[in-house]
Amino acid sequence: MLHGKTILEHTVERLLSHPSISEVVIAVSQEDGYFAGTSLAHHPLVTRVAGGKERCDSVLNALDYLKQQGYQDWVLVHDAARPNVSLKDICNLIDEGSRHPVGAILAAKVRDTMKRSSGNQEIEGTVDRVNLWHALTPQMFRCHELQLALQSALKNHDLVTDEASCMEIIGLSPLLVEGRADNLKVTQPEDLALAEFYLRPTTQEQL
Secondary structure (H helix, E strand, O other): OEOOEOHHHHHHHHHHOOOOOOOEEEEEOOOOOOHHHOOOOOOOOEEEEEOOOOHHHHHHHHHHHHHHOOOOOEEEEOOOOOOOOOHHHHHHHHHHHOOOOOEEEEEEEOOOOEEEEOOOOOEEEEEOOOOOEEEEEEEEEEHHHHHHHHHHHHHOOOOOOOHHHHHHHOOOOOEEEEOOOOOOOOOOOOHHHHHHHHOOHHHOOOO
């Protein structure tokens, strides 16, 4: 809970405040005991589908639902744990991604010196950070193409950590759209304080 809401509620409300986003499909484990108690459970613009074993399984379940509804246009895949995504960044992603033949992802340029470690956590070398990016979300692709790429990755047991990686595996090159570095993914306990700061009502972004 942050400011009286779950992180998921903050994230979905941020997405739905964007004029180009008409529906949010959330993949949640069937054993989840929390979603039913959120404001999203009966939201008219929110659909829940079953979550899968891995990220790609969950995304595929959401895409399957959209296909059943006859939807074949662009989709944005976003991490539930990124509640501070910028609305202007989403605008840029949609604008640039829709003009690209493959699609696009939000990303932030690497700022720190990058080290490669050996197996025992000693420094093996310094990695040139030029042209290195942190992959963020949302990631934007056409529904059917992303579905096929994910199905192929699962069939071939390919390592897929985000949607862009499965597009790369089939030989496609998505566009990188630079986004704000404060598009934080809440993964560690110490991330909560920073997320709470970003989500203060006085800092909420307006288009």
